[in-house]
Amino acid sequence: MKNKKSKLSKQTLQYRNSLKKQQKTDNRQPKTYYYGKQTIDSSDINSVAKILPSQFITQGPVSQHFENELCDYFGSKYASVAANGTAALHLIALALGWKKDDVVITSPITFLASANCAIFVGASVDFADIDNRTYTIDPNKLEEKIKYYLSRGKKVKAVVAVDFAGHPCNWDALSTLKKKYDFQLVNDFCHALGAEYKNDIQYGAKYADAVNLSFHPVKHITTGEGGAVLTNNPEVDKRIKILRTHGMTKDESLLEKNDGPWYYEMHEVGFNYRITDFQCALGISQLKKLNKFIKKRREIAEYYDRFFGERNEFIIPYVSKKVKHAYHLYPLQIKFDELNINKKDYYNLLKELGVVFQVHYIPVHLQPYYRKNFGFKPGDFPIAEKFYEREVSIPIYPTLTKIDLTKISRSIINALGLK
């Protein structure tokens, strides 16, 4: 990205000074709005408190209950809860049998973990650029990539498709490619809890071999840290459940012998990726509110759409006719290049006004690790790179009020010197 000298307009500076003056007279600290925040109420707190005195506080009956609730809500046959969303992705990579030199393709606009999970198991990562409108992996670019590998005698092992910001990927196109080129399909669903694809909230495990969720505090529902894998494949589910507990099994059908009720065997190396029962109690309580949270997020998005949609300086998130967006993020594009404003200066100014945006994401292929180890370079995925230059994730979480939204939106335009 070019490091342009910022051109903060006279209006912007005047606005900042008047705000500072007003704060001095009011003698109060302004509220700071971050891009995301958990929503925890007394019913959540009570659910956790109820579990703490139990005999079993790590993964036990409440975790299983949470898994059943996840299956019911997301329509998968199986669910396995895990320590976090990254652990869930690692378990998927292991359970799907990715190995050294396998090629796994994902989107450059995602969190590191969507790509790193392939590295964890020694596989090789590549990317396919995003669609300019939905910001999810472009099926045409993906097919080009698959053909490129085929032309060199290599079959792509798996694709990790990310329902970025809460907008589902083009799952019909992806499943056509899956049939044609026979790869495994993972849905990195961390942003899309509550999204719908063709009026179906339970689309996840219908299209993908495995689906991973994260319950990090900024996500739709939280367990502090936490994650899960959904699948309709009993073999994948069985392996995930063994691998998340050190590779230990008591399953009679797998044992070489049985010395007694204490007996277990380990046939492959696993990890401790368990989650606690008190976290799962929080998860159950939060899941009950997911519909309400999504409704609120959509109302906030509607407000921002109206506010920014008419102004030429912005591009609001597009929503395909096939989907209902879940708005984990509200990725607003600001045409900094055309406004001749430096994004870093804008960030600092907006922060002074009490709005702290985040940027999702620094394209993964531009990370030093990926440049050094795989030879990626700027210009490899131009749509993702342009998106990164313009994207800001502005505050979206259920407790924001109309007054908050007015303040946030006005600050965003005023800091750009707009009225």
Ligand SMILES: Cc1ncc(COP(=O)(O)O)c(C=O)c1O
């Ligand atoms: C798209 C995506 N995948 C994976 C993860 C990893 O989840 P966790 O932070 O729970 O490990 C995240 C979380 O930030 C994410 O946004």
